[in-house]
Amino acid sequence: MSTKRFYITLVFALLLSCFAVTAQGNKQKELEAQLQQKRKELKELNALLFSNKKQKKSVITLIEDLTYKVRVRKNLIKITNEQANLLTREINGNQKEITSLRTQLQELKDDYAAMLVKSYKSKSEQSKVMFLLSSDNFKQAYKRLQYIKQYANYQKEQGVAIKTKTKQLQDLNIQLSKQKEDKQKLIEENRSEKRQLEKELKDREVLMASIKSDMGKFSAQIKKKKQEADRLDREIDRLIKLAIAASNKKAGKTTSTGKFVLTPEAKKLAVNFEANKGKLGWPVSRGVIKSKFGKGRSLTDNSIEVNNSGIKIAAEKRAEVKSVFKGKVSSITIVKNANAAIIIRHGNYLSIYYNLSKIYVKTGDKIETGQVIGEVFSNKTTGESLLDFRIYKNDQKLNPELWLAKY
Structure with a gap:
């Protein structure tokens, strides 16, 4: 060679x-x-x-x-x-x-x-x-x-x-x-x-x-929880539509587009929010995602399909809830037979925190990143402390897991 x-x-x-x-x-x-x-x-x-x-x-x-x-x-x-x-x-x-x-x-x-x-x-x-x-x-x-x-x-x-x-x-x-x-x-x-x-x-x-002998009863409980989740979805969708309509009316836009009309300041905030995709801090200090975004099967009864609009984070008992980004409290609501939810607006993005037992803010408040806004509800019957966390762009549901930083 x-x-x-x-x-x-x-x-x-x-x-x-x-x-x-x-x-x-x-x-x-x-x-x-x-x-x-x-x-x-x-x-x-x-x-x-x-x-x-x-x-x-x-x-x-x-x-x-x-x-x-x-x-x-x-x-x-x-x-x-x-x-x-x-x-x-x-x-x-x-x-x-x-x-x-x-x-x-x-x-x-x-x-x-x-x-x-x-x-x-x-x-x-x-x-x-x-x-x-x-x-x-x-x-x-x-x-x-x-x-x-x-x-x-x-x-x-x-x-x-x-x-x-x-x-x-x-x-x-x-x-x-x-x-x-x-x-x-x-x-x-x-x-x-x-x-x-x-x-x-x-x-x-x-x-x-x-629970085999009482599976019918438990399946009924699971279906009831699903109905409550559907009711929450409808209420949040209604609040978002109202927020978009009110914001656009204030900006002099009365045509319904399903999207926020952004001021220069709101546009800048939205751009900053979007730039932090995958880097947002968690809404609780410690937690694990027990229920993921989108369609899946019930953890108890595999025959029941669930469709989550957000993620459910298992947190510590009475854990403090923090805003993942700076913004403004768009609305606070208490769903019938359920707990409180806070909607914070970040330009044309919204972060939603549901299943709160205590609320430390009010509608219209300006919020800073990491600011404590409430406390997770700890269920004495089930022993759970679950935070339902969601992110929307206008009226479009997004997968929050993709926005949070890896822990």
Whole structure:
């Protein structure tokens, strides 16, 4: 193999290896970030929902909490499986690369050894001079001189190539050893999580069996909660429409568009709010998202479909509720047979905080980011402290989880 061809092959192989390593490295980082998030979520979930064994909870709430915990743990196990599988592919790839590098290194060493022998046999300066003097003409002598220089350079290049390959092989061996350690840790964690999952599934079975005879009654309770949620949705939709109409009328726009007509100040506020997507502070100091945005299944009865207009955050008992961004209190409402809700306007965006037992602000108040606006209602019957949190753009429902910072 010529020197030029060897280096082209080496560079091409290194580029391909770099692309593959970068892609796999990015995937591992992404999975590791997801894993850390799930670990934190489980930790918060245990602290908020399972640490106080003396706290009385309804069976339905216990089942919901356990079902949610099972879902989080299943996701955690899924992520560790993906990480382990990716590491297996990386380990296999590195082992093949190590085998290839060893072969290349041996070829380089053999070639270098042969060169040294040849160089030793013709190493004397006299033989080089004789080689030049025996030329038929100046042109041939010049070519022979260039050949001698090229051969010397080739020897140096071969030496550098051997060092490069040796270092590459050493680095890969270190990387491979680290990957094997990481994989073993993931396997052990996975086994531990699976054992815990089996226990939680058994606990859930026992609870489900305890309400089996009264499932009709509990299903009726779930449906009633769904009806209450629908009533809340209608009330919030009505309040938002009123707010849009009142704001636009004040601005001299009477045509109904379903959107806020923004003043320069309100437009600037909306732009700032939008720029903070994925970075907004949480409305409670500690919490876990127990119920996600959009369509899903009831945590208790899988046959019942739910469609959440926001997210439900399990918080500490009587937790303080904070505004996620600066704005102005658009309205405060108390839904029939339910608790209070505060709507804060941020330009053409709205953040909504429902299920409050105490309210510390009034309609028209200017609010700062992180300002305490109320307190979460703690249900003595169910043992829950749930904040219903929503975000709208005009009258369009958005997924609040995408707007909050990762904790």
